[in-house]
Amino acid sequence: MTGTDGIAGERSQLINVAYRLLGSVSEAEDAVQDAYARWYGLPQSRRKDILSPGAWLTTVTGRICLDLLGSARARRERYVGAWLPEPLPDRAEWGPAGGAGATGPGDPADQIVLDESVSMAFLVVLESMTPAERVAFVLHDVFRYPFAEIAGVVGRTPAACKQLAASARRRVDVSRDPVAADGRADVVRRVKEAWETKDIAALVGVLDPAAVMTADGGGMVGAVPRPVEGGARIAQYMVAIADKAPGLVLLERSVTGVPGLVAERDGVVMTVASFDVSDGRVTRIWAVRNPEKLRPWAARRD
Known part of the structure; x- marks a missing residue:
């Protein structure tokens, strides 16, 4: 596939x-656009010599990332408060990204396949890896690229890339049994109901005693600057938020591929919350409030 249509087909x-790799839709789009710019900047004779334009574009995109x-x-380090990856809506539940000015199916956020490899829990783990570990792990374990190709991205030998992926893999908790979607949804629903009724005891019951809540406001909106630790403290904090935000509506929606909550006020999305669940209780809450990270949630499909 060396034609224009074939090259464009690699975009998704x-x-x-x-x-x-980046946890950001806007940064991902910029990286891909940069890769395409480099492709079209090659002399025509050079492009004809490249047997697999898709592999070339993947290598260049990986290097940019x-x-x-x-x-x-x-x-x-200069970001105000905690930095969290951008959460994405399920296109079947939510309208096209970007509101009235959206580009429809061509919008980058609408091209991302939602699965466990984009869940907030997974993306946060990726943040703990070194850049080289993250690239090797994502390309090999998620997209099944061979280490020989990954070597061209990170500038190391295939054996070194294999070691990078193995090191990254140790950071991922594979010991827990995966929580079924319906079980996770049930826990999230219990959080919603307890939050709506400001029932601290019910919230404490659904939160793990060692639960941690992290909020990302980016300095643009109010958000707790440091993680809140402990189920009891989180429950009190959540009820305090509800007291300060009358008219807040909670919606059960898929957040980057898994059940989560969306908080709206007057039809405007204020917060998108993701949850990690273990043994029927919430162990982690990630609340994204930075408006710049909520742009894909600007348009809702009724």
Whole structure:
């Protein structure tokens, strides 16, 4: 596939790769656009010599993401409060990304396949990896690229890339049995009901005693600057939020592929919350409040 149509057809795959590597839709789109710009900047004779344009674009996109990941740590040190990946809605539940100005199916957020590899729990674990570990792990374990190809992305030998992926894999908790979607949804529903009724005892009952809640406001809206630790403290904090935000409506919606909650006021999405669940209780809550990260939630399908 060396024609224009074939090259354009790689875009969705590249967006999916870049989002998992960067945790940001806008940064993923920029990385893919940069890769395409480099492709079209090649002399025609050079492009004809490339047997697999898709593989070339993946390698270049991966290298761009690797560079971005290297500089992201410095940028996030200047970020106000905790930094969390951007949550995404399920297109079957929510309208096209970007509201009235959205580009429809071509919008990058609408091209991302929602599965466990984009859940907030998984993306947060990826944040703990070194850039090289993250690239090797995502390309191999998620997208099944061979280490020989990954070597061209990270600039190391295939054996070294295999070691990087193995090191990254140790950071992922594979000991727990996966929680079925209906079981996770039931726990999230209990959180919603207890939050709506401001029932601290019920919230404490559904929260693990060692639960941790992290909020991302980006300095643009109010958010607790540091994680709130302990089920009892989180329950009190959630009820305090409800007291300060009359008219807040909670919706049960898929958040980056798993059951979560969306908080609206006057039809405007204020917060998107993701949950990690174990043994019937919530162990982690990630609440994204930064408006720039909630743009895909701007338009709702009724």
